[in-house]
Amino acid sequence: EVQLLESGGDLVQPGGSLRLSCAASGFTFSNYAMGWVRQAPGMGLEWFSGITDSGGDTYYAESVKGRFTISRDNSKDTLYLQMNSLRAEDTAVYYCTKGNEAARPYYFDYWGQGTLVTVSS
Amino acid sequence: EIVLTQSPGTLSLSPGERATLSCRASQSVTGSYLAWYQQKPGQAPRLLIYDASIRATGIPDRFSGSGSGTDFTLTINRLEPEDFAVYYCQPYGSSRTFGQGTKVEIK
Numbered sequence: 001e002v003q004l005l006e007s008g009g010d011l012v013q014p015g016g017s018l019r020l021s022c023a024a025s026g027f028t029f030s031n032y033a034m035g036w037v038r039q040a041p042g043m044g045l046e047w048f049s050g051i052t053d054s055g056g057d058t059y060y061a062e063s064v065k066g067r068f069t070i071s072r073d074n075s076k077d078t079l080y081l082q083m084n085s086l087r088a089e090d091t092a093v094y095y096c097t098k099g100n101e102a103a104r105p106y107y108f109d110y111w112g113q114g115t116l117v118t119v120s121s
Numbered sequence: 122e123i124v125l126t127q128s129p130g131t132l133s134l135s136p137g138e139r140a141t142l143s144c145r146a147s148q149s150v151t152g153s154y155l156a157w158y159q160q161k162p163g164q165a166p167r168l169l170i171y172d173a174s175i176r177a178t179g180i181p182d183r184f185s186g187s188g189s190g191t192d193f194t195l196t197i198n199r200l201e202p203e204d205f206a207v208y209y210c211q212p213y214g215s216s217r218t219f220g221q222g223t224k225v226e227i228k
Binding site for chain 1: 122151152154156157164165166167171177207209211212213215217218219220221222226
């Protein structure tokens with residue numbers, strides 16, 4: 001059974017940093033692209049970052065480019081998201097997602113349950 | 122960047138009725154690389170449809186997707202109580218921006 005377990009969500013002050021992790025199990029992690037999608041309170045879904053199976057290619061939405069870094073450790077079956085210079089508008093539930101392929105084009109066939117990041121003073 | 126516009130914003134229907142949800146793209150979606158997701162309150166989204174018309178594993182056949190180019194449709198035949206949720210479309214070629222969602226609510 002595929003499982004994606006996010007962790008690291010917390011309350012952080014504006015300008016602060018946070019690192020999210022996503023522990024994957026139930027599939028060969030190194031064979032698939034992964035990504036992050038977030039959802040602000042009461043709002044819709046926003047894709048903002050993706051990474052290919054090897055980690056060789058990464059993608060970002062303009063809203064986070066230069067502030068967030070996606071990475072993965074295939075030896076630990078874990079996906080990461082380093083978030084710097086956090087803003088109030090980054091407040092959201094952050095979902096880890098699994099791609100159905102190693103690289104584009106891929107859809108998200110599995111989602112984690114999400115971890116809440118709150119940016120507030 | 123492809124912009125997806127979903128309509129209507131809210132659909133009020135009764136169990137047993139048919140729901141027709143639209144997803145219109147600002148430019149052609151390459152290869153019909155379009156997915157539909159369902160999200161219930163307090164839950165993570167779930168994949169329903171990929172490649173515009175292929176049901177994901179375990180999705181009941183009352184869900185169907187159609188369309189190509191810039192116009193796509195998700196149809197839910199004979200709504201069940203568990204189908205009342207928010208539905209999102211998303212391209213997955215060069216662009217990944219979700220539509221704003223359609224809420225299917227009980228009338």
